[in-house]
Amino acid sequence: MSSHISLGNSKSANQPYDQEMIDIVDYVENYEINSPVAYETAWNCFMDTLGCGLEALEYEACTKLLGPVAEGITVTNGVKVPGTSYVLDPVQGAFNIGAMIRWLDFNDTWLAAEWGHPSDNLGAILATADWLARTTTKTFTIKDVLTAMIKAHEIQGCIALENSFNKVGLDHVVLVKVASTAVVAQMMGLTRDQILAAVSLAWVDGQSLRTYRHFPNAGSRKSWAAGDATSRAVRLALIAKTGEMGYPSALSAKTWGFYDVSFKGNVFKFQRPYGSYVMENILFKISYPAEFHSQTAVEAAMTLQAAMVAAGKTSDDIKSVSIRTHEACIRIIDKKGALNNPADRDHCIQYMVAVPLIFGRLTARDYEDNIAADPRIDALREKIICIEDATFSADYHDPAKRSIANALTIEFTDGSILGEEIVEYPIGHARRREAGIPLLIEKYKVNLARIFDGPTQERILALSLNYERLTSTPVSEFMDLLALE
Secondary structure: OOOOOOOOEOOOOOOEOOHHHHHHHHHHHHOOOOOHHHHHHHHHHHHHHHHHHHHHOOOHHHHOOOOOOOOOOOOOOOEEOOOOOOEEOHHHHHHHHHHHHHOOOOOOEEOOOOOEOHHHHHHHHHHHHHHHHHHOOOOOEHHHHHHHHHHHHHHHHHHHHHOOOHHHOEOOHHHHHHHHHHHHHHHOOOOHHHHHHHHHHHHHOOOOEHHHHOOOOOOOHHHHHHHHHHHHHHHHHHHHHOOOOOOOOOOOOOOOOHHHHHOOOOOOOOOOOOOOHHHHOOEOOOOOOOOHHHHHHHHHHHHHHHHHHHOOOOHHHEEEEEEEEOHHHHHHHOOOOOOOOHHHHOOOHHHHHHHHHHHOOOOHHHHOHHHHOOHHHHHHHOOEEEEEOHHHHHHHHOOOOOOOOEEEEEEEOOOOEEEEEEEOOOOOOHHHHHHHHHHHHHHHHHHHHHHOOHHHHHHHHHHHOOHHHHHHOEHHHHHHHHOOO
16 A cells, blocks of 8 residues: 555564564655645635534434533533533544544445445544644644544545445444544654554554444434544544554454454455545535435435425325435335334335425435324335436446436336436535535534524634635634634
């Protein structure tokens, strides 16, 4: 993976670290980001990710988990949590920010052999930068945060390209933990041996099962799992900072290593070396808070619903809906039967298509119980089927395309047909950046307005939209602006 050659010897074990861990550490320590596209995308990603966290503060299911680890604990010069008055230690600060970011399934997405949401790492990055700036002589600007984001995105995304953790039952947040650990360890100023130790500790750690993402156990842990991973990353980096030993063959050790225990004996495969590819090609969720494999299906459903209205038809007139789709969509979100909670519903393509066909919209509120109780939704869900298209599946994995195609056809009870409506690339795809970014900024404005008064919104927005001013702003100064008294 890396052109920088290093044995990465462990003093405690007197053996070289696995090359996969050496490559990660070489990258975070030595690689210089020179891509203007990566920085511009990271800038947009930074605003969008914070906005997603602010929107989550409207949901009690999220806010009940926020704050100090135990009531009454106070921290001097701690991490400020955007949109709240909390001041926390860096571990709990990472959990709070990470949970907010991911709660509504509205932040960025990376689709590959393993899908995930690399902006989840911002919980660890922002908490660490703010804490260090307030308690040490280290200085961090928002430019430093963007650099760390690019690197965390790259580590998570490059490993995900060819390696499926979901197929062995593990959740993708293992990659959030590993990427965040490496990046924040470097931010804390750990030595090379300490960063290697920290990364090895992340691989040795117990990894989350995907239980909470799938029937019959889909539930709200999927909304705070990334926050949990980022907080664990900060904790492991702090442990490694004490000089705690690492585990050089944490991946490759026979019988006891990650490969044998958790990856069915397989070793990681890599498509490309670490650079800035992932951030440059990240997918934004702009229009709909929906699991990304459904984004194009929802967009197609919105188009068809408008055509239905024009033709004087409603969802009651629908006999069947067919979705021509890709394999990953079927594996993850093709669901029948009861949906027990919002976390279950936003991972069901039938639900995410039914709602826009009925109401002409899909918002975060549409996953709540009061909307889900409408009997038309479940009635329509039963009429929606998914069919794999091999070409769509191939294009999904093709590095030159990376499409997320869905095609919808509606048959009505009178025998008429509407569609097929095909959408290959959602509005948040790199191929539609020019159209997507203005909408992303509008999304950010709406989310700021959920929390802050008019003058504060204007100050935050004026700073956020000025790249030169924003990137030179000290992290703690920016976090002060987003904090409530």
